Amino acid sequence: MEIKQAINVYLNKTSRAATLAAFRILFGMLMLMSLVRFLSKGWVNKFYIEPIFHFKYYGFSWVVTWGEYTYILFFVAIISCVGIILGYKYRLSIVLFFLSFTYIELIDKTTYLNHYYFISILSFLLCFLPLNVTFSLDSYYKNKSYKNVPKWTVDAIKVLIGVVYFYAGLAKLNSDWLFRAQPLKIWLSSKTDFPIIGKFMNDTWFHYLMSWSGAIYDLTIPFLLLIRKTRPFAFILVVIFHVFTRVLFPIGVFPYVMICATLIFFSGELHEKFLRVLGNILKLKSKVNDVRNVYLPRIYRKVFLVVCLFLSIQLVLPFRYVLYPGELFWTEEGYRFSWRVMLMEKAGYTSFRIVKYDTGNSFTVDNKHFLNAFQNKQMSTQPDFIVEYAHFLGDHYKKELENENIGVFVEGYISLNGRLSQPYIDPRVDLLKVKDGFQHKTWILPFEDEIKGL
Amino acid sequence: MKKIVYIIPILTLLYLVSCSSDDSSSGEGGTGGTDDNFDRVNLTTSWVNNLLSPATSDLKSKLETLNNSVTLFTDVPDATKLATVRADLFEAYKVWQHVEMFFYASGYSLDMNTYPTDVTKITENINSATPVDLNRTVLNPTQGLPAMDYLLNGLESTDNDIITRYGEAKYKNYLKLLSERMVTITTTALNDFETTKDSNINSVDNSISSYFSRQVNDFVQYTEKSFREAKIATPSGTRNREIFPTISVSTSPNFVESLYSPENSKILYLEAYDAIQDFYYGRSYTNNNTVGLQEYLQNLGTTILINGNETLLDDYIISLFGNIDAANNNITDNFYQQTQDYNPNFDAVFDAIQEFVVAVKSNAINAFNLTIDFVDSDGD
Numbered sequence: 001m002e003i004k005q006a007i008n009v010y011l012n013k014t015s016r017a018a019t020l021a022a023f024r025i026l027f028g029m030l031m032l033m034s035l036v037r038f039l040s041k042g043w044v045n046k047f048y049i050e051p052i053f054h055f056k057y058y059g060f061s062w063v064v065t066w067g068e069y070t071y072i073l074f075f076v077a078i079i080s081c082v083g084i085i086l087g088y089k090y091r092l093s094i095v096l097f098f099l100s101f102t103y104i105e106l107i108d109k110t111t112y113l114n115h116y117y118f119i120s121i122l123s124f125l126l127c128f129l130p131l132n133v134t135f136s137l138d139s140y141y142k143n144k145s146y147k148n149v150p151k152w153t154v155d156a157i158k159v160l161i162g163v164v165y166f167y168a169g170l171a172k173l174n175s176d177w178l179f180r181a182q183p184l185k186i187w188l189s190s191k192t193d194f195p196i197i198g199k200f201m202n203d204t205w206f207h208y209l210m211s212w213s214g215a216i217y218d219l220t221i222p223f224l225l226l227i228r229k230t231r232p233f234a235f236i237l238v239v240i241f242h243v244f245t246r247v248l249f250p251i252g253v254f255p256y257v258m259i260c261a262t263l264i265f266f267s268g269e270l271h272e273k274f275l276r277v278l279g280n281i282l283k284l285k286s287k288v289n290d291v292r293n294v295y296l297p298r299i300y301r302k303v304f305l306v307v308c309l310f311l312s313i314q315l316v317l318p319f320r321y322v323l324y325p326g327e328l329f330w331t332e333e334g335y336r337f338s339w340r341v342m343l344m345e346k347a348g349y350t351s352f353r354i355v356k357y358d359t360g361n362s363f364t365v366d367n368k369h370f371l372n373a374f375q376n377k378q379m380s381t382q383p384d385f386i387v388e389y390a391h392f393l394g395d396h397y398k399k400e401l402e403n404e405n406i407g408v409f410v411e412g413y414i415s416l417n418g419r420l421s422q423p424y425i426d427p428r429v430d431l432l433k434v435k436d437g438f439q440h441k442t443w444i445l446p447f448e449d450e451i452k453g454l
Numbered sequence: 455m456k457k458i459v460y461i462i463p464i465l466t467l468l469y470l471v472s473c474s475s476d477d478s479s480s481g482e483g484g485t486g487g488t489d490d491n492f493d494r495v496n497l498t499t500s501w502v503n504n505l506l507s508p509a510t511s512d513l514k515s516k517l518e519t520l521n522n523s524v525t526l527f528t529d530v531p532d533a534t535k536l537a538t539v540r541a542d543l544f545e546a547y548k549v550w551q552h553v554e555m556f557f558y559a560s561g562y563s564l565d566m567n568t569y570p571t572d573v574t575k576i577t578e579n580i581n582s583a584t585p586v587d588l589n590r591t592v593l594n595p596t597q598g599l600p601a602m603d604y605l606l607n608g609l610e611s612t613d614n615d616i617i618t619r620y621g622e623a624k625y626k627n628y629l630k631l632l633s634e635r636m637v638t639i640t641t642t643a644l645n646d647f648e649t650t651k652d653s654n655i656n657s658v659d660n661s662i663s664s665y666f667s668r669q670v671n672d673f674v675q676y677t678e679k680s681f682r683e684a685k686i687a688t689p690s691g692t693r694n695r696e697i698f699p700t701i702s703v704s705t706s707p708n709f710v711e712s713l714y715s716p717e718n719s720k721i722l723y724l725e726a727y728d729a730i731q732d733f734y735y736g737r738s739y740t741n742n743n744t745v746g747l748q749e750y751l752q753n754l755g756t757t758i759l760i761n762g763n764e765t766l767l768d769d770y771i772i773s774l775f776g777n778i779d780a781a782n783n784n785i786t787d788n789f790y791q792q793t794q795d796y797n798p799n800f801d802a803v804f805d806a807i808q809e810f811v812v813a814v815k816s817n818a819i820n821a822f823n824l825t826i827d828f829v830d831s832d833g834d
Contacts, residue, residue: 180759189754190823192491202755347820348812373662413812419759420770421816449759 011304013151014294016268017134018275020149021087023157024131025278026260028085031097031119034253035078044070046372047111053370053392054108055378055385058436063106070107076100087136091127098123109385110378114341115254118164122261125160125310128303129153133295135275145288146295154264156307160314161261162222167318167339169218174453176329176344177215181207182417183345184214191248214342217241225265238262249342324440329416330447332382333440346381348421350412352390354397355430357405365393381414383425383441390431408432422448489823492753494658494666497736500745501556501669502655504738509552509729510644512739516546517637524633531620533613540606544718546636547599551725552732552739554680558672562643564594566636569684570708571600573608580628588635597632600712605629608714660824667824670747673733674815681730682807685711685723689793690800707793716790723789724782731775734814747818756821767817774810781806 038044048070056063066073077100083093102120105111130149132138139145176182185207192201200206217237224234242255263271279286297303321334328335329344355362367376370392379385390408398404407430415421422445425431429443520542527535550567557563565588572595579586579596588597595601605628610616619625647654654665661667686692691705712718731737736746748768756767784799785792793800 186820189490189756190821191489193489198491345820348816413816415758415816415820417759418757418817421812 011150011152014148015151015154016272017130017146017149017295018271019154019264019266019268020129020131020133021135022271022274023261023264024087024090024126024136025085026263027122027126028081028083030253030257030260031101032078032081032085033256034119035074035081037253039074044074047374048104048107051108051372051375053375053389055110055375055388057106057109058384058438060106063103065107070104073100073104077104084131087132087138090132090136090138094123094126094131098127108375110375112336113252113254114164114339115252115257117337119257121310121314122157122160125156125307128307129156130295130297135279139288143288144290144292146292148294150294150296150300152304152307156311157261157264158222158226159311161258161264162226163311163314164258164339165218165222168341169215169220170454171318171338171340171343172211172215172218174343174451176417176451177211178453180417181211183343184210186345186418187249194248214241221262225262228267231265235262235266245342326440326444327447327449327451329451330414331441331444332384344417346414346416348380348412348414348424350380350386350410350424352393353409353411354393354401355407355409356401356403357407358403362409370396380412381424383444384436386410386412386425387431387434387436387441391436394432406432416447417451419449489660490754492750494750495656497745497747497750498655498658498666498669500736500738501733502651504736504740504742504744505552505729505732506556506647507644508739509549510556510640510647513546513549513553514637514640514644516542516549517633517640520546521633521637524630528620528626528630531617533617536606536613536617540715543599543602543606544715547603547712547718547722548725550599551722552729554726555673555676555729555733556647556669557643558676558680560643561591562639564591565639566598567600567711568594568598569600569711570713571595571598571604573604576601576604576628580624588631597635599636602629602632602636603712603714605632606714662824670819670822670824673730673747674811674819677730677807677814678811681723681726682804682811684709685719685726685789686800686804686807689789690797690804691793692801692804705793705795705797707790710789710793713790716788718787719789720785720787727778727782734771734775747814751818751821754821756817758817767813767821771810771813771818774806774813777806778803778810 048065049067054065077097080093080097080100083089084097098120101123105116105120130146130153133146133149135145172178177184181204185204188201188207188210190201192198194201197206221234221238221241224230224237239259242259245251246255278284318338318340321328321338324331324333326333351367352365353362354365367379371379371389379389390410394406394408397406397408409427409429410425410431411427412424413421414424424445426443426445431443434441434443520539523535523539523542527539554563554567575593575596579593586593586596605625606616609619609625620629657663657665659666662671689706689709710716710719711722732739732746734747736744736749738744748771751768751771752766757764758767758770759765760770781799781803785797785803
């Protein structure tokens with residue numbers, strides 16, 4: 001009974017609507033930037049139009065590229081960003097953004113990045129939250145705005161951001177990261193040209209310093225942001241950390257996203273001030289007459305339950321790897337969607353042999369015929385890519401050779417976090433005879449070492 | 455204090471935008487930039503001046519010598535002159551082993567050393583009423599060193615019969631045609647390289663299109679395809695046994711290099727192996743110690759974890775060369791004879807080379823930080 005009471009008390013707590021509105025504007029701006037950047041680099045053509053083959057997420061093979069019309073998807077996403085920024089038909093805009101952005105991501109898992117996944121699930125969450133009840137065209141046209149929103153609508157975003165950091169920190173608690181300073185050692189060692197600190201890049205103490213401080217940062221930052229006293233300090237850390245990673249590694253817009261997203265931890269007054277300043281700069285005059293106190297969603301309980309369910313899934317999903325035997329970094333079974341960022345460096349190659357069973361003749365496939373360099377790189381180190389590609393090759397060569405009786409065999413060597421390269425896939429297994437799925441992939445050869453930790 | 459909170463990200467954004475345009479070269483755009491402080495130009499200069507140029511020039515002069523002997527032999531064919539032509543061909547064939555990796559998979563390489571040579575098509579060419587255009591890629595296996603090997607060593611079963619053949623003009627002409635062509639295409643390849651030499655030497659960034667990157671990749675490809683596969687795996691049938699351990703898969707002795715003078719096959723193989731070591735150790739064509747991949751790896755101090763010990767990658771690669779040396783001792787001069795049946799010694803050589811290929815292709819290339827034309831990544 002007490003718990004129920006506590007929940008009810010919590011559900012009735014409120015936060016400033018300005019916090020969500022400010023978040024909405026920053027989110028929209030960043031997504032707009034990110035999409036324009038993607039377009040300007042010519043990546044739409046390179047990743048979604050040019051390749052003749054796309055790697056699919058399991059169960060999403062129906063998400064196909066639109067070829068030249070993929071630009072329409074980007075156009076939709078960009079228009080919805082504008083809608084999000086302005087708070088114009090917000091619900092429609094954010095839903096369209098979620099759908100178009102997620103569709104694009106599902107076309108080819110080659111481009112999977114944790115931060116794209118973060119944007120997808122964050123935009124899903126935002127579909128349920130009232131980000132448009134103040135400082136938006138929606139409230140302007142309805143001539144009605146709200147000063148407050150239920151506290152949990154703001155907290156839901158905080159939880160999601162906290163999960164990203166904390167889980168990324170948990171994943172760093174492994175023997176490679178902490179006691180071998182890998183893979184940072186590999187990545188930093190080649191950066192000796194870096195201004196000022198370049199001379200340390202090859203030093204062992206520097207690798208360890210970076211590894212340990214990275215892990216501590218990820219684990220503690222959500223809490224430092226939650227506590228009012230440490231918040232300004234924490235934010236400065238956030239900025240420094242992300243600037244540093246941005247300059248060192250090619251991680252695109254992710255640092256910007258995280259820096260802006262963590263602003264949600266600041267107080268409602270601060271966000272109100274931000275909106276006021278923004279309003280003054282843009283010379284906006286508030287004409288909303290009906291300013292009410294608390295916004296309450298019409299289907300309050302249901303929305304709350306959906307958000308809770310969503311967040312619970314986010315809490316549990318990263319741990320699904322425990323259901324698989326073998327080393328997670330080696331098999332990558334349950335690796336994605338778990339905030340495992342910058343954790344491993346896999347180097348190596350995978351080549352395919354087509355064998356004609358009737359004659360015993362065989363030949364090696366030149367991957368360049370079917371895959372671009374990026375796809376080839378991603379395929380070489382990830383078993384689900386390998387089996388998918390093997391089936392593609394099987395279909396292709398059955399037709400070309402007019403021979404149903406062929407097999408596809410793999411030779412691959414992978415070096416994980418600076419270990420000696422090891423054979424990766426069982427070279428004696430015909431991959432046409434295995435199916436992709438959620439079951440453990442028995443045709444991955446065992447990892448002849450151990451990485452302790454989470 | 456609280457105002458700063460909004461100023462900082464804005465300043466950061468400005469700073470990041472300025473930073474990212476600077477470093478996009480090394481990370482994302484794939485156009486330029488190396489990150490470490492090793493002088494790659496020094497390395498590419500060494501490849502060109504100490505290996506490519508002297509080896510290719512030497513090949514050119516060996517081919518010119520061969521061409522002279524061919525002229526003398528075809529003018530008045532006899533046993534002594536045949537012996538000279540054969541010896542000259544062998545000399546050129548050995549030098550070729552040092553050249554191929556620098557022209558890997560080029561049209562020039564395919565013209566020079568596509569084997570097994572196609573005897574049927576060679577015969578067609580010889581008997582052709584119209585002049586044959588050897589520039590056609592389908593005619594790769596009718597020319598170059600392997601075709602010369604056939605024409606001088608395999609045309610007939612006895613030397614006397616071979617000499618008799620060269621009484622006929624069409625045989626003389628075809629032999630001269632091939633020999634002259636090798637001189638011509640080698641001269642062209644050398645000149646073409648000279649014109650791009652300076653820009654190549656300075657093209658050392660991490661992108662796939664830089665000369666540095668292309669040559670490292672070609673070195674790996676050469677070691678894999680031209681060395682391991684063509685010289686060892688294909689003739690001995692190692693490949694298929696890997697997949698079908700229980701099925702006896704036949705060997706292919708006809709795929710041995712210099713099939714018609716197979717007593718030379720191991721010598722040619724060892725020359726190629728020597729060239730591979732030269733490239734790694736930075737030994738010049740005239741055997742002086744210069745800069746090679748080894749120095750680069752030493753400079754980076756790259757280590758790999760082997761049985762729980764962080765080992766210098768360079769030390770590991772040196773030990774792999776030791777393994778190849780040991781395995782090489784168990785195969786004898788004539789590969790054709792030795793690949794008639796299953797020969798575990800060849801499998802051992804294959805395995806030893808394979809370990810070297812893996813170490814270079816996976817660990818060393820990674821250490822050099824050669825990016826593929828790349829995009830955002832968060833390391834997963």
